[in-house]
Structure formats: C-alpha cells, structure tokens
Amino acid sequence: MSAFQSPVLGQYIPTGSVLHRLDPRTKLLFVFGYMFVVFLAQDALAYLFLTVIAAGGVWLSRIPLPMIFRGLKPILWLIALTALLHLGFTKGGDLLLQWGPVTVYEEGVRQAGWMSLRFLLLVVMGTLLTLTTSPIDLTDGLERLLKPLEKLRVPAHELALMMSIALRFLPALWEETEKIIKAQQARGADFETGNLFQRAKSYIPVIIPLFVSAFRRAEELALAMEARCYRGGKGRTRIRQLQFAPRDWGMLVLLAGLTGVLLWLRLNT
Amino acid sequence: MNRQRLLTMIEIAIMAGIGVLFSTYITIRGLWPQGGSVSLAMVPIVILSFRRGWVAGVICGLLVGMLNFVLAATPPVHPVQVVLDYPLAFALLGTAGWIRLQPGEKGTFWKVAAGVTLAGLLRFLAHFISGVVWFGSFAPKGMSVWVYSFLYNISYILPDILVSTAVMALLIRNAPQLIRVNQ
Numbered sequence: 001m002s003a004f005q006s007p008v009l010g011q012y013i014p015t016g017s018v019l020h021r022l023d024p025r026t027k028l029l030f031v032f033g034y035m036f037v038v039f040l041a042q043d044a045l046a047y048l049f050l051t052v053i054a055a056g057g058v059w060l061s062r063i064p065l066p067m068i069f070r071g072l073k074p075i076l077w078l079i080a081l082t083a084l085l086h087l088g089f090t091k092g093g094d095l096l097l098q099w100g101p102v103t104v105y106e107e108g109v110r111q112a113g114w115m116s117l118r119f120l121l122l123v124v125m126g127t128l129l130t131l132t133t134s135p136i137d138l139t140d141g142l143e144r145l146l147k148p149l150e151k152l153r154v155p156a157h158e159l160a161l162m163m164s165i166a167l168r169f170l171p172a173l174w175e176e177t178e179k180i181i182k183a184q185q186a187r188g189a190d191f192e193t194g195n196l197f198q199r200a201k202s203y204i205p206v207i208i209p210l211f212v213s214a215f216r217r218a219e220e221l222a223l224a225m226e227a228r229c230y231r232g233g234k235g236r237t238r239i240r241q242l243q244f245a246p247r248d249w250g251m252l253v254l255l256a257g258l259t260g261v262l263l264w265l266r267l268n269t
Numbered sequence: 270m271n272r273q274r275l276l277t278m279i280e281i282a283i284m285a286g287i288g289v290l291f292s293t294y295i296t297i298r299g300l301w302p303q304g305g306s307v308s309l310a311m312v313p314i315v316i317l318s319f320r321r322g323w324v325a326g327v328i329c330g331l332l333v334g335m336l337n338f339v340l341a342a343t344p345p346v347h348p349v350q351v352v353l354d355y356p357l358a359f360a361l362l363g364t365a366g367w368i369r370l371q372p373g374e375k376g377t378f379w380k381v382a383a384g385v386t387l388a389g390l391l392r393f394l395a396h397f398i399s400g401v402v403w404f405g406s407f408a409p410k411g412m413s414v415w416v417y418s419f420l421y422n423i424s425y426i427l428p429d430i431l432v433s434t435a436v437m438a439l440l441i442r443n444a445p446q447l448i449r450v451n452q
Contacts, residue, residue: 010340035348039406074343082407089409108409115407119346126344138339158278162332163339165282166289173286177295196307199297200432201439203309208444211316214287215447218279225275 011071011127012134017062018247019132024141026248031129033255038118040262043269047117049261053254054121057128071127072120079119086112139163144242157233165221176213180206277321285332287313288359292337297432307425311362311392311433315385316440318366319448326363334359347403354399361391370441370448378438385437389430396422 014020019027034053041047058068086108093106133141143160150156181191184205191202292310314333318326334355338345345351365384370377400418408414440447 032348032351035345035351071344075346078346085412086409089412111409119407122346123344126346130339130344135336135339142335142339159328159332159335162278162282162285162328163335165279166286166332166336167339169283169286170289173283173290174294177290196297196428196432197435200307200309200436203297204436204439204443207309207312207436207440208447210287211313211440211447212444214283215280218283219276221283222272222276222279225279226272230275 010135011130013063013067013131014134015062015132017060017132019057019061019128021245021247022132022251023242023244023248024133024137025144025242026244026251027129027133028138028141028145030251030255031125033259034125035122037255037259037262038121040259040266041114041118042266046262046265047114049258050121051117053258054124054128058124061128061132063128063131068124068127068131071131072123075119075123079116079123082119083112083116086115135167136164139167140240140242155233157236161233169217173210173214177206177210180209277325280321281317281325281329281332284313284317285329285336288329288333289336289340292333293340307428307432309433309436310359311365311385311389311429312436312440314359314362315365315388315433315437316447318363318388319368319370319381319384319441320450321366323364323366326366327360328363330359330361330363331356347399347406350399350403353395353402358392358395358399361395362388364388364391377441381437381441382434385434386430389426389433393422393426396426 034050038050041050058065087104088102088108090108090111091103091105092108093110095103096106096109097104130138139160142163143156146154146156146159181189185191189202189205191199193199194202288310291313292308295309297307297309310333314326314330317329334357337343337359338351338355345355365388367387368380368384370380397418400422401414404418405414408417
C-alpha cells in the first residue's frame with residue numbers, strides 16, 4: 001500500500017506538562033503574538049530573548065526532542081536553502097571566501113545565521129502549539145477567540161461545531177476510503193500505473209461511493225441532531241468551560257513584556 | 270433550526286473532513302518522477318459548492334484550511350502566511366459554485382472547467398501573495414521573490430486544476446446526483 005500512508009491525525013502528544021494545561025486561547029494568542037514580534041529582532045540580544053523563550057517552551061513541554069524534530073523535518077530544507085541564499089547573495093562587510101564565481105561576505109554569514117534562527121524559532125513555536133494542544137482544544141480556543149465576531153454575524157459557534165464534526169468523522173472517513181479502495185482493488189482496480197490523468201480517473205470509482213455515503217451520513221446526523229432538539233448556538237451550554245488561570249495571565253504578561261523589550265531594542269539600537 | 274440549514278452545515282463539515290483527507294493523506298503520486306503529488310482536495314469543496322451554492326463552498330474551504338492548521342499538516346512560518354495559506358486559500362476554492370450547473374445540459378464540461386479554473390486561480394493568488402510576503406521576509410535583499418513564488422506555486426496548482434477539472438467532469442457525468450439536492 002505504498003500510495004496510501006496511514007494518517008496520524010494531528011501531532012498532539014499528551015505529557016500533562018504545564019504547557020499542556022494552559023488555556024488553548026492563551027497558547028494561540030501567545031504563538032501568534034510571538035510570530036509577529038520575531039520580525040522585530042535585529043540584534044543578538046533580541047534573538048537571545050526569543051531563543052530563551054522558545055527553548056524554555058520546549059523544556060517545559062516535556063516533549064522528547066526527537067518528536068519536536070520530526071515536526072520540523074518538512075521545513076529543514078527550506079531553512080538550509082534560505083541560509084545558502086544569504087551566503088551566496090548577501091553582500092557587505094569583508095570578503096571571507098572566494099572560490100571561482102562563489103563569494104561569501106561577512107554580512108552574508110551574519111544574515112544566514114539570523115535568518116535560519118528566525119525561521120527555526122517560528123517553526124518551533126508553531127510546532128509546540130500543535131504538540132501540546134489537541135485539535136479539539138484548539139477548535140474550542142478558536143471558537144472563543146472568534147466569539148466577538150458574532151456581532152459582525154460571523155457564525156463562530158457554527159464554524160466550531162462543523163470543525164468538531166469534521167475532526168470526529170476524519171478517522172471514520174479514512175477507514176471508509178481505505179475500505180472502498182480495497183474493495184475496488186479486489187475487483188482489479190489499479191491506482192499505481194498509467195499517467196497522471198489515468199491515475200486520477202482510477203479514483204472515480206472510489207470517490208463516487210465515498211461521496212454518496214458521506215451525504216447519507218450527513219443526512220442521518222442532521223436527523224439525529226434534530227431529534228435531540230439542536231437549535232444552533234443560542235442558549236447552548238457546554239460541559240467543559242475554558243477558564244483563565246493565573247498561569248494564563250502570566251503568559252500574556254510575558255508576551256507583553258517580550259514585545260516591549262524587542263520594540264525598545266529595535267528603536268534604540 | 271431550519272432543516273435545510275442544519276443539513277447544509279453537516280454536509281459542509283463532512284466534505285471538509287474529506288477535503289482534509291484528500292489534501293494530506295490520500296494523494297495521487299506520479300506528477301514528477303521523484304515524488305511530487307497531485308491532491309484532489311479541490312474536489313469535495315467544489316462538489317459542495319455546486320451542490321449548495323458558493324457560500325457553502327467557501328465555508329467548507331475555510332474549514333479545510335483551519336483543520337489543516339489545527340492538524341499541523343505543515344508548520345506555519347509567518348503570521349501573514351498563517352491567514353493566507355490556510356483559511357483564505359482554501360476558502361477561495363469554494364467560489365467555483367458561482368456557476369449554476371444543470372446536470373445533463375450541454376456545455377456542462379466547460380462550465381465545470383470555468384468554475385474549477387477560476388477557483389484554482391484565486392487559490393493560487395492567495396498562495397502566491399503569501400509566498401511573496403513570507404519568503405520576502407527571509408530572502409536576501411534584491412532577490413526576485415515574485416518570480417520564485419510564482420514558479421513554485423504554479424508548479425503544483427496548475428496540475429491540481431487540470432486533474433481536478435477532469436475528475437469533476439467525470440464525476441458530474443457519472444454521478445449527477447452528487448450535485449443535486451434531494452428535497
């Protein structure tokens with residue numbers, strides 16, 4: 001079954017650390033804010049603050065380093081490419097190396113280092129968010145953060161509900177797809193040969209039953225929800241309430257402090 | 270709650286689930302000799318868009334993008350990229366339904382092709398701008414990030430559009446009930 005990899009849905013690794021216990025809203029806000037302030041950094045001191053926070057996050061999460069590295073893998077070649085581009089094309093400062101048409105300047109090395117670090121910090125923080133927060137918690141957090149937009153008629157509750165349903169049905173849909181693929185293979189279907197269009201065409205006998213059954217599933221679920229008097233978001237209560245703890249406020253203060261320091265460094269150096 | 274509205278919501282949710290499966294886990298290999306794959310992620314979004322109108326399609330796309338973010342298909346690299354590459358790019362795919370389809374009438378293929386191409390190009394635009402912004406913030410000064418972003422993004426979106434058009438045309442011919450709503 002080379003063409004179909006088994007899905008590992010999400011990257012969440014529960015370790016019960018303090019990062020895991022943070023409110024998902026805090027983590028979303030912190031990571032998003034962090035991604036903005038990274039771009040303020042220009043000198044070693046600023047990068048030092050950012051690195052300490054990212055490294056502290058990794059340490060606090062109690063997630064084994066290889067797991068974090070696995071999340072970074074798809075991005076590593078991009079980081080390497082960026083570094084190479086800077087080594088080759090950024091000019092300025094002393095000429096450090098000349099080898100045929102290839103020249104490496106001092107500024108190029110500096111920029112290659114900073115840009116790779118910036119890239120790495122962004123990706124580590126993004127990965128930490130999904131490693132320490134389950135998709136369901138992230139959905140909850142997003143719903144609550146989008147709540148103020150309900151005044152602008154953005155259906156935050158409905159969006160979150162649809163996201164939860166999609167997440168809930170992903171494994172079932174995956175299983176069903178696999179079953180249909182096997183059933184068609186048993187009838188002699190071939191997904192592995194021919195050109196692109198022939199391969200795409202061979203998926204038609206998979207897609208049609210999958211979609212037909214998906215629409216049937218949707219109808220059954222709608223009926224079941226109606227039977228239980230689902231009325232949309234108005235007046236709906238929830239079993240798990242998100243609540244800000246002191247540590248959440250602490251994180252937001254940390255973010256504000258970091259932003260302040262980086263702004264100050266940017267304006268004064 | 271209105272029954273059709275509830276049913277539409279659930280259909281959006283389940284199609285978004287299929288969209289996530291198709292965008293990451295089930296892809297068609299063989300685009301380039303060394304790896305590289307075409308995704309059918311457009312197909313469920315476009316089907317829903319033809320079935321329930323472009324608003325439903327846009328919401329479905331939005332969900333696919335948000336789910337891909339929550340499931341961390343690829344880690345984010347820039348705050349602007351988070352918005353453009355995930356929710357917006359996929360939401361724009363839902364615009365395919367701006368054309369109303371009557372299965373069986375003449376010229377259906379061209380209508381499907383027009384819908385899919387327009388939606389695909391809008392998606393391309395979102396990824397293209399995103400690429401310019403985020404790669405621009407990393408690349409050396411003076412590098413033409415426009416060209417790189419254009420070439421990189423068109424290299425996979427163009428095959429996606431062509432294959433999705435072919436698949437959509439076959440689907441609508443062989444299973445027109447998929448875009449018809451039972452009342």
